[in-house]
Amino acid sequence: MARFEVGDHAPDFSATTHDGNKIRLADFLGKRALVLFFYPKDGTPICTQEACAFRDSYEQFIDAGADVIGVSGDTEESHRTFARQHKLSFPLISDMDGSLRKAFAVPKTLGLFPGRVTYVIDQAGIIRQIFSAQFASDEHVRQALTAVGAATRSPQ
Numbered sequence: 001m002a003r004f005e006v007g008d009h010a011p012d013f014s015a016t017t018h019d020g021n022k023i024r025l026a027d028f029l030g031k032r033a034l035v036l037f038f039y040p041k042d043g044t045p046i047c048t049q050e051a052c053a054f055r056d057s058y059e060q061f062i063d064a065g066a067d068v069i070g071v072s073g074d075t076e077e078s079h080r081t082f083a084r085q086h087k088l089s090f091p092l093i094s095d096m097d098g099s100l101r102k103a104f105a106v107p108k109t110l111g112l113f114p115g116r117v118t119y120v121i122d123q124a125g126i127i128r129q130i131f132s133a134q135f136a137s138d139e140h141v142r143q144a145l146t147a148v149g150a151a152t153r154s155p156q
Helices: 045-056 058-063 076-085 099-103 137-153
Strands: 014-016 022-024 033-038 066-072 092-094 117-121 127-132
Touching: 014 092, 033 045, 033 137, 045 058, 045 066, 045 137, 058 066, 058 137, 076 092, 117 137, 127 137
Parallel strands: 033 066, 066 092
Antiparallel strands: 014 022, 033 117, 117 127
């Protein structure tokens, strides 16, 4: 699995969100930055904390010119329930086959658990931030907000 670095082009992807919308990275190019955060599992304490932290900062991301999408291997039904329970304001993508996780080279923690990695991708499709920390859920949001601010201010 090839690793990505800041400055690399993000891989294009196509997926369906928990509310049934088709989405691709290409949909954002030239328009908005994208915060794509991979998390292990709906409903677990740290994942819930992270999703709610992104929800609580969602308007800041929107105002800074970025959209937010969460990705895990849970089913679309699990995502619908999770999003409804926690009033999430952003879409979730079901990556049950792990193809999106593989495309973004998201490693497993201890070789067993799906990793927690956040990517900030600018309007040109360039990765501007990669933050990986399994237990620092709030830090994913802080790091992403800082990176989005820098990415939307810098010339493309």
